[in-house]
Structure formats: structure tokens, C-alpha cells
Amino acid sequence: MSLLEVNHLKKIYTARYGGNSVQALADVNFTIENGEYTAIMGESGSGKTTLLNIIATLDRPTSGTVRLEGQELSTIPERRLAEFRRKNLGFVFQDFNLLDTFSIRDNILLPLVLDRMDLREMDRRLKMLSEQLGLGELLDHYPYEVSGGQKQRAAVARALITNPRLILADEPSGALDSKSTETLLRIFEGINRQGQTILMVTHSTRAASHAGRVLFIKDGIVYHQLYRGNLTVDQFYQKIVDTLTLITTGGRTNA
Amino acid sequence: MRSFLFYPRLAVSGMRRNKILYVPYLLAASLMVMLFYILSSMTWIVGNSGIKGGGSMSVLLMLSSVVCGLLTVLILFYLNGYVIKQRSREFGLYSVLGLGKGNLCLLLFWEILFSCIGSLICGILAGAVFSQLMYLLLLNITRLPVDLEIWVPMGAVNITVYLFLAAWGIVLLRNVIRIFRSDPIEILRRTSQGEQEPRSRWLIALTGACTLTAGYALALTVQDPSMVLAIFLPATILVIIATYCIFSALSIVVLKAMRKNRRFYYRPDNFINVSGMLYRMKQNAVGLANICILASAVLVTISSCVCLYIGEEDMLDSLYPREVAVTVYRNKYAEEPEPDLLAATQEIAQSYDMELLDPITVTKCVVYVHQNGSVITSTHETSQINRTLEYRLLDELNAELGSSYTLSDQEVLVFHTKDFTEGMTLQIDGSNFTVVTLPESDALNTYLTQTGASSNPIFFFRDKDTLMRARQMDESATLSYVLWFDYDIEAVNAGLFQQNLYDHLNCSEGNFGTRFKSEARTDFYSMYGSLLFVGLFFVALFLITTVLIIYYKQITEGYEDRQRFRIMRQVGLSDAEVRTSIRRQVQMVFFLPIIVALVHIAFAFPALQKIMTLFEMHNTPLFIGCVAVSALVFLGFYTGVYLITARTYYHIVTSAPQS
Numbered sequence: 055m056s057l058l059e060v061n062h063l064k065k066i067y068t069a070r071y072g073g074n075s076v077q078a079l080a081d082v083n084f085t086i087e088n089g090e091y092t093a094i095m096g097e098s099g100s101g102k103t104t105l106l107n108i109i110a111t112l113d114r115p116t117s118g119t120v121r122l123e124g125q126e127l128s129t130i131p132e133r134r135l136a137e138f139r140r141k142n143l144g145f146v147f148q149d150f151n152l153l154d155t156f157s158i159r160d161n162i163l164l165p166l167v168l169d170r171m172d173l174r175e176m177d178r179r180l181k182m183l184s185e186q187l188g189l190g191e192l193l194d195h196y197p198y199e200v201s202g203g204q205k206q207r208a209a210v211a212r213a214l215i216t217n218p219r220l221i222l223a224d225e226p227s228g229a230l231d232s233k234s235t236e237t238l239l240r241i242f243e244g245i246n247r248q249g250q251t252i253l254m255v256t257h258s259t260r261a262a263s264h265a266g267r268v269l270f271i272k273d274g275i276v277y278h279q280l281y282r283g284n285l286t287v288d289q290f291y292q293k294i295v296d297t298l299t300l301i302t303t304g305g306r307t308n309a
Numbered sequence: 310m311r312s313f314l315f316y317p318r319l320a321v322s323g324m325r326r327n328k329i330l331y332v333p334y335l336l337a338a339s340l341m342v343m344l345f346y347i348l349s350s351m352t353w354i355v356g357n358s359g360i361k362g363g364g365s366m367s368v369l370l371m372l373s374s375v376v377c378g379l380l381t382v383l384i385l386f387y388l389n390g391y392v393i394k395q396r397s398r399e400f401g402l403y404s405v406l407g408l409g410k411g412n413l414c415l416l417l418f419w420e421i422l423f424s425c426i427g428s429l430i431c432g433i434l435a436g437a438v439f440s441q442l443m444y445l446l447l448l449n450i451t452r453l454p455v456d457l458e459i460w461v462p463m464g465a466v467n468i469t470v471y472l473f474l475a476a477w478g479i480v481l482l483r484n485v486i487r488i489f490r491s492d493p494i495e496i497l498r499r500t501s502q503g504e505q506e507p508r509s510r511w512l513i514a515l516t517g518a519c520t521l522t523a524g525y526a527l528a529l530t531v532q533d534p535s536m537v538l539a540i541f542l543p544a545t546i547l548v549i550i551a552t553y554c555i556f557s558a559l560s561i562v563v564l565k566a567m568r569k570n571r572r573f574y575y576r577p578d579n580f581i582n583v584s585g586m587l588y589r590m591k592q593n594a595v596g597l598a599n600i601c602i603l604a605s606a607v608l609v610t611i612s613s614c615v616c617l618y619i620g621e622e623d624m625l626d627s628l629y630p631r632e633v634a635v636t637v638y639r640n641k642y643a644e645e646p647e648p649d650l651l652a653a654t655q656e657i658a659q660s661y662d663m664e665l666l667d668p669i670t671v672t673k674c675v676v677y678v679h680q681n682g683s684v685i686t687s688t689h690e691t692s693q694i695n696r697t698l699e700y701r702l703l704d705e706l707n708a709e710l711g712s713s714y715t716l717s718d719q720e721v722l723v724f725h726t727k728d729f730t731e732g733m734t735l736q737i738d739g740s741n742f743t744v745v746t747l748p749e750s751d752a753l754n755t756y757l758t759q760t761g762a763s764s765n766p767i768f769f770f771r772d773k774d775t776l777m778r779a780r781q782m783d784e785s786a787t788l789s790y791v792l793w794f795d796y797d798i799e800a801v802n803a804g805l806f807q808q809n810l811y812d813h814l815n816c817s818e819g820n821f822g823t824r825f826k827s828e829a830r831t832d833f834y835s836m837y838g839s840l841l842f843v844g845l846f847f848v849a850l851f852l853i854t855t856v857l858i859i860y861y862k863q864i865t866e867g868y869e870d871r872q873r874f875r876i877m878r879q880v881g882l883s884d885a886e887v888r889t890s891i892r893r894q895v896q897m898v899f900f901l902p903i904i905v906a907l908v909h910i911a912f913a914f915p916a917l918q919k920i921m922t923l924f925e926m927h928n929t930p931l932f933i934g935c936v937a938v939s940a941l942v943f944l945g946f947y948t949g950v951y952l953i954t955a956r957t958y959y960h961i962v963t964s965a966p967q968s
Contacts, residue, residue: 110879112878112879133883133885135883136878136881136882136883136884136886137881137883139879139880139881140880140881140882141881145879145880147879151875151876151879151880152876153584153873153876153877154588155584155585155587155588155873156584160580160584163575164580164880165880165881167575167576167577167580168577168580168880168881168882168886170576170577173571173572173575176575212880
């Protein structure tokens, strides 16, 4: 059984007044196996954020199903959704989404506190993660006191601390400089190597080239996919660039 | 090409877009115009009406309208701060889009012009309508005959217009300065920057704790009613300082201590609430302290005004145990013989075919002294005076009670036993007196109320010589002989008797007086009635301010919490949990000032009650009732405001964030 199964996913946004409707997702199908590192690429408006929101249970599909470890997300009652997100999913966002009222430490611990976890277990997990992500001295600082890259590492720690089934990352390097981006991508690779499944939405070829597989989404469907196989990051980068060029020109011919 | 109407249009659309800010603002401004107009037109109307006591009432109204006008300007200025702060982002955007600072000022000018004209027209129209109603109310509560004349004093209209033109002018000036000082790009950026964590300011927290203790101690320890006025202002100032310190520093110190306790802090509810409150307190400390002080002021004003008004008959009864008081004064050097008041008055009454009912004579002497333990010395130093005593004669007490208490000329009899215990030695200017105390009894209390006793301790001396010896040193102490009596007010000659009593008693000018309860009643109602009337206006003004501060706080917080709300949902807090935790924080912020205000009132109560006794208001249950009812009504009103503003708040929090 795959970790994540997305079947015939369709999402149509309808304006409340007037009949204008926009089709964000037409018919999306893919599966993700345990331990995979997948990037979803597409241009703005291709529907990739909608897709991520549906997988994150922050939005509901018009039709089609999403299964996480066999459980269909639409069958989870509304009041259980928050707990489900907390226990199974970890989020990393482009704008970090750290709470400015909490120190870095408390931001990372937030999901565990909500789960009423034992203090000692919280400390143990925090210690492990902060060593791995190099957050040691930053823990008692506040988000406004640290750099973008550090904020994003804190956000990764917050996503990882619940040992989620799946990490969902939405343009995680979108607000970072190239050095911080490199660090972040290396961290993603590292945690993936330890068995963590990651699904990342991005339009950065650099970010995608670190993944094990890239799905290309366009006009609401998965248009193409690439596996990295034994290629180096640079070779894979080149391959993605070629594919993108092909898709863009191909797209133009089709239009 | 820009038409002339460009800025007016932009101003109107800007205000319309921000109606969540402007509707309450303009409503409050109109209400304040109305209040001010009514008060000042009342000055004119009462002054011209020729009603009894109209002169002093009109002066009171005029003074109040001056204070009201000043407060209005301050409040308008303060509220403007909230409104303009919320709009600074919008102005930043305008200037990025190409409006210069001059253009922004022009825009502000039009906005304020519209606000000014709108609120003046609405306020004065409403004021003109309501002022007639208010005049009726004033006549009603002062028990004056209704004599309604409908007119709109142009003087009041002019003053209102000038005052508010000036007030809005100041507001405009403030905003223009703000625009010129600010860097629009900076404004745009600042809103997205994180707030710094509040620091613990131990010194201020400590100051708060100290001033609060000192203020409360002052209010609680004052014993003598004559001292209470002297300490009430310093105590109030101490408590006001303490309130600001508590809200701005002590709260943060306490919250940080909570955060240090890991077992307490790392639980879902406490985790979110404590950290949220830390930030709310930092931003809202001054606003909350203001609300707290305003609430205390409202409660004190309304409860004492209402109490004085309701308790007028009680006060009259305590000041006037009988219908008439005839008093003859004799100072130390008087050579006139001791008058036989009763006989003289009876004679006059007989000539009018009247009869004196229940006459009672009291000889008394009020002295100001310094008491240190059991040593009492008379003093002329105002700063030394800490007691007011009343000396009386034992014979009169015995005669009235049918008792046969005896004293030696070295003894003094005291009822007021709180500070004077049996066997205590009192040293009055070199003479020693041993204190003999009487237990309180109904007969004694009746005697005291029947003879117009105030709350001062009463010392009974064996005879007049002893009394004279006790007051010997005190140059200013005047001996007074008072005759109290009732008479048949319905009798044919009652009016004539009342008018001529004064002329018939042959006493030298200035050493003699008659007082009538019926006259005092008229004065009381006009005095306390106008006080209540004016009090109601100030309460209205305070309430408007409180409501608007609360409302703007909620809105400001709503915009800030919106982002937080979104992040918490993503991290795994359910909507219901977010709602609960936000509601709890909002409630805390909302009800904290009221709770503190109620504590202030509770501590101030003994002092307030003593102030009431200065007005001869001794009915403590009535005063407790007035305070309790005022507090309940206020709490109800406040809760209503909370429920209404909370809706606006949730609407903001759950709406999609601005891009």
C-alpha cells in the first residue's frame, strides 16, 4: 500500500455570486511511497497550491479522493481534522509561519504541547532536533531576532517534532537567499535519507533537483514525471530544465 | 486632469471603506457635541428662566460645561489616535501609489471637514431636541415647578461650533504632523515586523505595588471625617499611578513568572493564553489602565450623586431633627447675658396663636484639636488639627433622657467609644479629665439624632463652668445655644410666624440665626438635583469614551490576531480550540480593568462613606446599595458592549487576510 494515493482529484472554485467558476485541478492522479522525496513543479496558477491544501486537509476537493495510509481524508470528521493534521502531517511554508508571540523553542514545541505530551519527552525530541538542525543557541530567541534561514530551520523542526507520516512543504525556499536555500535543501535530503517522506511544491528548479522524483503539473493535471535515479543533483537539474522547456513549448503548440 | 472634487471624493470613499472605524467615531463625536450643547444651552435656559436657585444652578452648569468641553477635546484627540493608527497602512499605500505628503494632508483635511460638519449638525440637532427633555428632567429632579419654554439659545450653538471647530482643528494638526514625520515605506514595512517581547520592568512593578499599598492604606486608615477630604486626593493620585504601573509592568512580571513554571506553562490552554496575554498586555497596558480609571470615576460619580439625591430626606432629618432651629452664638468675649431662648420663642409663638411642639435646647461648642494618644490640645495650626470635637452639657442629656448621670469636674462623659476608652486620661490644655464612657443604647442614639448631632465625638461636661474651662484656650470656639422645635405648618398663622420669627427675637446682628427645614429642603433638592444632573452628563461622557476605547482595542487586536489564527490552524489547532483560547484572552483583557476598578472602589468605600458623612449622609446601607446597583448596571452595560464588539472582532479574525 502506498503512503499517499491521489485519485481523480478535481477542484472547481465557484464565485459565490455569479456563475464564474475556475477549475484549479482537473484530474490529478499519483501515488507516493513511504520514504520518497517528491517535488511537484508547475507555474503560478497551475493548481499546485490547491493540491497541497487538499492533501493538508485545509481544503476539500470537488471530487476524487486522497488517501493517507489507506485512510480517505474526506471521511475524517471536521472536529478530528486538527488532531489529524497535528499527528500525521508536518508543514513547512514559504513565509515560515512562526508565531511571533513564542520563542523559537516554544514555536517548535507548539504541536507537542497541544498534544499534551510529557515534558521530558518534549525535551528529548527538541534536543535531538536542535542538534541535527543546528538550532542550539537560537532556541531562546524570538522569530523577529533571527534570519530567514534560521526561521525556516525552526519551522522544519516544528514540522518534524511530531514524527509525521508526511512533510508538506510549500515553496520552502521561496523567501531564502541562495546560501540558506542550499542549507535547507541539504537538510531535506538528510531527513529524507533517514526515512522521512517529503512532498514539496515549488517552481524552483534548484529545489526540485534535490528531490528523488519530480511531478510536473499543468492546467490541473499531472503532465509528466521524472525520476532522479542515479543522477547527481546537477545532472538532474539539467534534465528538469530540459523537460520544462519541452513542456512550455509543447504547451504552446497545444494551445 | 483631476477635478476639484477628487479629494472630497477620495475622502468620502476612504471613510466609507473604513466604516468599521468611522461609524463609531463619528457617532461618539456627535454624542459629545450633543452633550456639550445640552449642558451649555442649559446654562442659558436656566439662567434666563428666573427659577428659584437658578443663579447658582446656572453657575454649576457653566463650570461643568467648561470641564465637559475640555474633556471632549481630549477624548476626541485620544480616539483620533486609534483611528489614524489603523489607517497608517492605507496612507503608506497611497503614497507608494503617488500621493505626496501635501496631497495626503489635503485628503485628511477633507475627511476632517466632513467629520466636523457632520458631527456638528447631527449633534446640535439632537441636542436641540433633547435639551428640552433634559430641561424637564432637571426641573423634575430638582423638584421645581415645570415652566417649559422652547427655545434654542444661539449663544450655546455658537460656543459649541467654536469649540468643536477648534477641537477638530487640533486633531487635523496632529494628523498632519504625523504624516510629515512618518516615512510611508517604513509604515508599510512596520506592520509586518514582529513585536518585541516585553521586558520585565521590576522598578515600575515595585512602584506599582508600593503606590497601591500606600493609596489603599491612606484610604483605609483615615478615621476622622474632617480629614478625609485632605487625604482623598493624594490617595486617588497614588492609586491612579499604581493602576498604570500594575497594568504596564506588574502584569508582565506575573505572566513571566507563570511562563517560568514549566509544568504550568506547557499545557495547551496556558501555553497559548500566557504568551498571548504577554503581548496583549504590552500593547494595551495604557488603554486598559485608562478604562480602569474611567470605570472607577464613573462608579464613584454616579453612586455618590444618586446616593446624595436619594438620601436627601435622611440628610435633612439628620440636620433638622425639628422644623426650626433657632441659634444664638456667643464667642469668648461676648458680654450679653445668656439668653432664655425657649421662653422668648414661646412668647412670640403665642402672639401668633401658635404652639411650640417638642422643643429641645442644646448648648454646644465645636472645637478643633490635635489628639496624640490621650493628649488633646487645642491648636490654631491647620496642619495640626486631626479631630473635631463637640462639647455639650450633661444636664441637658439628663433632662432629656430622664437619667441621672453624675460627673465630677475632673471627668468627662463620651459615647463615641472607638477612640476613647473608659479610664483614659484626657489632657485638655493642662486640665486633666478622666474619661467615663456610656455604652451605646437606643435612647442615646435617639437623643443624638434628635439634637442634630454630627459624626464628631461628643464630650459631655458636668456643667457650664467645666465646659468653659475645657475650651478656654480656644479663642475661636464659639458657644451656641440651639432651640429645636416643630410647629403646625398647616396653621393659619404659620407663614407669618415663620417670616417674622427672626425680627421678633431681639438679638444683635450676626449672633443669631433661624433655619427652617422646608427652606433647606428646597435648597437641597436644587443643589443635589443639579449635581446629579451634571453627574449624569459626565457619566455619559466617560461611558462613551470607555466604549470607544474598548471597541478600537478589539478591532486593532482583531487585525493582529488574524494572522496568528491562521498559523495555529495550520499547525494543528482546531477552529473550536482557537476560538476558545481567543475568547478567553479577549475576556481577560476586557474584564480585567473592571475587576481592578471594583477592587479600587471596595478599598475606597470607607473613605467615600466618610465623605458622605460630611454631607450629613449617614445612611450606610443606602450608600452600599447605590454603589452595588451602579456597579451592577455598569457591569451589565459593559458586558453588552463586549458582546457587540466581540462579534466585530470574530468577523475580522475569521475573514481572509489582506494580501
